[in-house]
Amino acid sequence: MAVLLALETSSTVCSVALFKNGQLLGVSELQIEKSHSSHITVLIEQLLQNCQVNLKDLAAIAISGGPGSYTGLRIGSATAKGLCYSLSIPLIEVSTLDAIAAKAIGYTPKPENYLYCPMIDARRMEVYTTITNHNLEALVPVAPLVLEKDSFKPELAKHKIIFCGSGVAKFKHLVEEPANAYFLEHVKPSADLIGKLALSKLEQNIFQNVAYYEPFYLKEVYITSSAK
Template structure:
């Protein structure tokens, strides 16, 4: 029975979870902005110890691969890679948006009736989003989306779409009169669903190359300073 550690650091939430086979042994989470770098290694050590295990017991590490915060993704990725290198175990990656969608799909009666649209806030009226069916199959790919009243108009005309995530509130104000636009509040990224989805990948041996893996930033990163952006 594999022991898998899952990390979710793609947003302001710093979340970790430990699984043995399909059983969740424990989880820990902080919703404190900019807490990742100073807390994640302590959280991992404490969780593993509290679950009666050691780091040497781990069989794999799973990471939420983005899109999301550049800094958060870098911290999670470097932590996961460090564990995989030192323990000589495989790395697994799960899309942040797929992890969000899995939470909502699991809580939705008759999920096959709906499409699911996870949205991460990308500032102003832009979000990172995709459209998924109840089997996590892409209907529309992950991409930056500028929100307008007509966004996803064709899909909303055809069937109900459930919107959620940190960017969904902005869209709610634009489409509040459309009956097929449904919203679920307070859906936050969680290592629990990252781990659940990663276990299926572990069974298929769908591992990442630890040396070359990079998170899915989706957009180029700019560092602003001295009046200009540096790519």
């Protein structure tokens, strides 16, 4: 019995999902901002109880590895690493942008006819983004990008692109010629997508080093001092 627990904490949604032998058993999530630290262990405990699975049954932990919220990623990473250490099981990382793109691909008829540009809001006019095809093969490296009216203009001249994720709302109003641009604003990463993408890595034994693993923050975090 291969049981996989998946965690998603990179966005405002805190979610956990449980898989057994490749099949989704259940998902639990909270869409309450800044709830991750106080609720993630409760969500895990409740989901395990509801699915009648014990912690000792887990074969691996999968996490959304970023980019995304610095605090959320730290909480997810610490929780996953603690479980992996205590249970002596492997850790699997899944790109948050891949999870967003995978959800958009699942919504799309004939997904092979499009490219996908997941966007994570990074404040102001900046996003974390990439461009991938329907097989989640990256065509443009993951990078922070300050959005402008000409962003993705060469790509849109050649391809139909579905823009998806929390950063889309900022971009759709900038596009001057949206003929090849399609927008899915409310697509968010979720633990069930993290788990589904992690299953193939579990089969191939593609794991992270638990001792040295850190999430993919993409940018340095700037911590300001208190005015007091």
